[in-house]
Amino acid sequence: MEVGPIPDRYPMSLLMEGGYRQRRLKNVQDSGTAILFKQSLTGGTKLTRDSCIREKKPFIMLDGTQISVERAVKAVVRFIVENEIQTMNVAGPRASGWAEGYAFALAVVQ
Numbered sequence: 001m002e003v004g005p006i007p008d009r010y011p012m013s014l015l016m017e018g019g020y021r022q023r024r025l026k027n028v029q030d031s032g033t034a035i036l037f038k039q040s041l042t043g044g045t046k047l048t049r050d051s052c053i054r055e056k057k058p059f060i061m062l063d064g065t066q067i068s069v070e071r072a073v074k075a076v077v078r079f080i081v082e083n084e085i086q087t088m089n090v091a092g093p094r095a096s097g098w099a100e101g102y103a104f105a106l107a108v109v110q
Helices: 020-029 044-054 070-085 101-110
Strands: 032-037 058-061 088-091
Touching: 020 088, 032 044, 032 070, 032 101, 044 058, 044 088, 058 070, 058 101, 070 101
Parallel strands: 032 058, 032 088
Antiparallel strands: none
């Protein structure tokens, strides 16, 4: 899903002003970021990575075409533990850019 309401099970704070770029920056600043992607970084996914670097915030990049769900889960867990992550931001291309990405991300996060 690319747009729509976010289920109540995800605690969040509403950003009263700003658009996509401000939300992306706030998510990066307040969390560790798992970047799930397909072959190369493009668009907002690349901007998220660049924001992590600029803000000196921890991130992990996982190419869903090169890693199994099981290995991705282990890598994310290790990332969380090693960086003492309390809040996790998960970033990646829109469904229109990687149809299989939602299933991959859901499997990793679950």
